[in-house]
């Protein structure tokens with residue numbers, strides 16, 4: 001992709017990765033982008049780089065704009081390899097006057113690249129860098145999503161270069177939010193938040209408050225992945241505000257797997273009870289749904305029901321996978337219940353309840369176990385569980 005001017009003398013110089021399908025456990029069905037930005041002022045500054053396999057095309061883009069050796073500064077907003085993979089080679093070529101990073105960024109650079117003589121300069125929140133006509137303001141955003149993460153704000157352009165925050169894993173030939181389908185954009189943004197930032201929701205709350213207090217004028221947000229927000233950057237800030245405060249809808253996610261279809265039958269009976277009460281339900285069979293899509297649906301759901309038959313005194317491996325992944329992301333303020341069939345021992349419900357307790361779920365029912373194949377009475381119990389969960393969802397949301 002050619003370099004693209006996004007503000008006067010500010011260029012997108014990233015890479016589009018159409019083919020990546022897994023980002024350490026996160027399914028990237030539609031690829032991603034690694035966004036880097038070049039500011040051409042009296043001093044020339046490069047904000048982050050790209051993943052190593054894209055180094056050659058990245059350099060080609062830079063050369064369209066300037067002789068890379070003329071770049072004065074590199075700003076490392078984030079050290080994760082998708083943005084720093086080609087940093088050693090780029091530094092060797094450019095020989096920048098200075099490389100700016102946060103205090104934790106310096107530590108991360110040291111432990112990733114073990115540099116001997118890079119001209120690192122540590123900056124902290126409130127520090128500025130004058131480029132000539134433009135000034136960069138630094139804002140540390142520790143744990144969003146790494147300790148080193150930081151934002152760079154160019155006041156004259158009202159441009160927030162936001163590192164991973166506000167990004168999406170979505171490869172497109174378009175670069176701006178107003179050039180793509182809005183619903184799809186929001187769904188990729190939600191998936192990114194759910195799978196990468198949900199765990200850091202308290203930090204996001206503090207950051208949004210800080211940005212508000214700083215009274216930053218923002219008319220463009222340029223994240224390190226996906227589309228640039230220029231139509232209405234406030235839209236993504238408001239979406240983040242809801243997600244980081246665990247705002248939920250009258251929505252229930254049913255996550256289940258099945259061995260001989262008994263747990264599936266139970267899931268369908270529970271579904272009937274939920275639907276009768278008028279809540280929205282997402283049925284997510286673990287055989288056909290990826291863990292990262294399940295977590296995305298859980299993001300704004302008030303309740304989650306987990307169903308697994310018992311296997312070897314435990315649960316099916318697919319259920320253990322998704323529960324382990326979800327526990328790591330620390331969802332909050334969820335209602336939950338478990339169900340599952342069994343042959344002779346029946347421990348799956350107990351183990352699922354254990355996960356929900358650890359996650360702080362409000363477990364509204366001890367759970368339903370069915371021996372082998374559900375009877376007419378079992379179907380009724382499952383239906384009743386659906387009704388019970390739906391009523392708990394509605395009661396809790398009406399109290400909120």
Ligand code: FEO
Pocket residue numbers: 078080081082083145146164224225
């Ligand atoms: Fe896109 Fe945390 O790297």
